Amino acid sequence: MMTKVKTQGLVTDLMPCIRLLQAAGHFLFNYHADTSGMNMLLRKIYSSAHAVLIVVHYICMGINMAQYKDEVNELTANTITVLFFAHSIIKLAFFAFNSKSFYRTLAVWNQSNSHPLFTESDARYHQISLSKMRRLLYFICGMTVFSVISWVTLTFFGESVRMIASKETNETLTEPAPRLPLKAWYPFKTMSGGGYVFAFIYQIYFLLFSMALANLLDVIFCSWLIFACEQLQHLKAIMKPLMELSAALDTYRPNTAELFRVSSTDKTEKVPDAVDMDIRGIYSTQQDFGMTLRGAGGKLQNFNAENNPNGLTAKQEMLARSAIKYWVERHKHVVRLVASIGDTYGTALLFHMLVSTITLTLLAYQATKINGINVYAFSTIGYLVYTLGQVFHFCIFGNRLIEESSSVMEAAYSCQWYDGSEEAKTFVQIVCQQCQKAMTISGAKFFNVSLDLFASVLGAVVTYFMVLIQLK
């Protein structure tokens, strides 16, 4: 029925997520097989309809907030809810205005270089990144559905009332409110009957789609980071064979068959026992002693070659020289990808952190009013965990990127660079210079996305909570 669209690079890897984004109503109109005018129009109408429904319900919630702004408790609770769903509106609008840079980032990896010696490693790490991206997508989708289900379930517990402070007697009265997941103003009566059922279904739709809108965009961002991290892992893994290869270039008579078997077994590492200071235990193989490449012989050396000083044919020599070029070009490509990710999503992260900071401050205040295991406690804790979870989601992947990119330097140092050619040694030096500053994603240059950010947010919430408890 639908012809498969030809995709390459990141788009192929992220296709399930992209389809889900299109289903949730984001203004994502590329990557379809069939781009006839009629179908595009239908898709645009679909996305606009979702956008209109969600914005209308959001405005209804805003009207409700304005109606009850004199009650402090109601105002705080409604503000938290409004801010909670502000993420969805902001991300919807952000994607609509910034879709070009999203497409550009998705297209960054369309053409990538390759080298015959390293294709196996490349494929392996690509597969790892694919499986991680899938698992992340399933997890986030599961959490979203679970949140919606638990929200709806919680609606049926407790009293569905509003707390109104009476002006004359100065005590809180309860006013009956419809038993709905969200408090919103509707132009029709929703206490019972047809209006109630319609409002309930509308709210379930709103909950599901707005949470999906916000979370799926974060999933795209984190998937990009997973991809970049696995590429860096691949580069780290091929550093050692690269050094051995370059050693073949300016030394004499290596055993070429042995050399071109890129070994993926790493039996040579032996971690030294902390108590046992016997150094001989660490260097246990001939390779570690470095006797294989110069001097005393070993299985990599072959003294039987006659005419060719390196013992390599022209094709093999070209392969050896181009390996360094492959590594550097691949690393530059990763740097470009990360820069593009930062440019695309940085502002969205800034808005997210801004809204989350205000939400968490108000939630800390709400948490001081918990007085037992009841609906109020569950809902406050639910909001807290969800908001902190959203922040944790992108902080952890941003942190992993920082760690991976700065560990490339350690990988460069821990391979046997002293046996490499002069060219390889200078290459290691230049790479170390570039990798000393870790690649970070910044929220429009205001902050860096890392676990430090999450720790500071969490610390701030706990501090506010403790101070407010004391002041009560």
Added chain:
Amino acid sequence: SLSGSSVFTHLFLLRCCGFCRLSRSSTARRGLSVAHEVYRALTLTLTVVYLLQECVYAYQERTDMDKLSRVMFLLLCHITSVAKQLVFYLDADRIDYLIATLDDPSYNEMSHQRLLVDASRWASRFVWAYSGCAVVTCTLWIVFPIIYHVQGQTVEFPFWIQIDYTKSSMFVVVLLYSYYVTTLVGIANTTMDAFMATILGQCKTQFTILRIKFETLPTRAKQALRCDSEQNYDEVLMRLFHDCLKHYQKIVSAILIQFGIGAWILCMAAYKIVNLSVLSIEFASMILFISCILTELFLYCYYGNEVSTESERLVTSIYSMEWVGARLGFQRGLLVLLERARRPVRPAAGLVIPLSLQTFLKIIKSSYTFYAVLRQTK
């Protein structure tokens, strides 16, 4: 020159108002330069006298909270402005030197003309807009006294003056005096801020040009070879590389000219925010004043941040050029350069506080904390 033209509008405004010295080359007639010196001294004395008048008024009205809060904010603004004027007055030599260095040929290469032209156009539009806002605000401030006077109500000016201004003629004189000085001070504040921001912006543009030069270094060497095939590729590469190095050294030495009042401005901004919130003042005015302070603070922090980030990107630009096939000597030269480029250039206020967006957030957070604590203890 192209990079010098970015501060052209700022200097024009400052010289017209009498804050900045005329440039050496344009003092063709001694008489004109002497007259301008006198004008500059007059402007400074006028603003200082107005400031003293406001101080006396504030002291007189120290028990009336409403009037005190109105005059306090204006007083703080004027103190900041007088401080900036003093810097321009006493340090005029250093400012002239800074402007002269902008005309250096290595800052004005024709191949990057478009970037420089865009930067100067943006700088000139910005200063017109920013100073224009100040002038419009001052003009709006005299509208209300005129209306009240026409309606016959009493008008009180927020500074000490012994003349009786209930009569129309004296009222007009005092009004014009107040309008002239406040507009002058407003233009001084905004134009000087924009001037320093433009200098920082020019540094950022130069860094961008330098990055482009590094990224295209091997391709330019190959093109040069095509034109003149007698040269060696390696020699051409090294020559272009030296050229880029000298450019980099010049930019870095230009930024080291610090304006010490940057630290003063940051402190005053934080103090003003806290002060304003504590004094009782109506909501609309408070929002207006806070947004003014925040704009000034943000301007410095944003441009300082731009310079830092652009100099940090230099390492990535050098890395992304085609160095893989080049001669080992060239690669080792790159290494030494990378070692230096790894330390980003950070403009600092008073050489201590780095101008960056993180500083901006810290000042806002600290001000809010002080304000919350002060409110609790009231």
